Amino acid sequence: MSFTINLTVNGVNYNDVIDTRVLLVDYLREKLELTGTHVGCDTSSCGSCTIHLDGKAMKSCTMFAVQADGADITTIEGMCQNGELHPLQEGFKEEHGLQCGFCTPGMIMTAADLLKNNSKPSEEEIRCGLDGNFCRCTGYQNIVKAVQYAADKS
Template sequence: MADKVPITLTVNGTKHSVHVEPRTLLVQFLREHLSLTGTHVGCDTSQCGACTVHLDGMAVKSCTMFAVQADGSSVTTIEGIGEIGHLHPLQQGFWEMHGLQCGFCTPGMIMSAADLLQHNAKPSEAEIRHALEGNFCRCTGYHNIVRAVQHASGQIQNQAQAADD
């Protein structure tokens, strides 16, 4: 067996120092070692985006990197961006606009959309659709996902406006 490799990474604000097999994918590390099962696996060819998490603030597909590559990094998963009572505007948007049905793609969808809104707070419909190119949903036809992102975008701007006032 290949030697285990020591890594240290911060997940949702908690630091973990562990030894992992090199072939452990980041998503498997999150799901199986940390029991953070909100991050899902929907394909094995890096297309569906269900596994999307943030690595040092950027959306990445956690099925397409090894945990060892995240050594020294900070990872945020769906469990880390908000909770009931303190939902992220995107979590709220998906709930308000019925942006999910079976819920399986939802965590990845939210993490991708969060990356979009970080650098484009007011995306157009076309920009939203383009930005979600790497996330598949089989339930919603994307109709309400687009509306959910628009809702969140509006919320974020309102919050920014309120902060300015």
């Protein structure tokens, strides 16, 4: 079935006719060509598909694009403002918070939501806040440091 959606992604309005079965992550990646959001497990576990929808971090592989009709979405591409890295992006760079980088956009999107609700999280709060994001490379240590870097900077 076809359905028309109107939504805003990284401040830009889009109006598209899509099939109801299209996952939000696939709409973002394939229709809008915003490939910073990744498909890892496709089973709502790994978090590499994490975006912000109406201000909340969520797993875009677990939503149909049609559900996002009327929504305001931010992807990793929207985190850098006016050519300046977001403090979290800077933190991942400075603290070596990534190796292959596959989980990184999702980590940053989740961490951004975490810091919005808790600007000075403890280490445990950071680790628990990132429960829905998996990393196979780093062992998480520098990811935590990257989030702490961003928290200290804000």
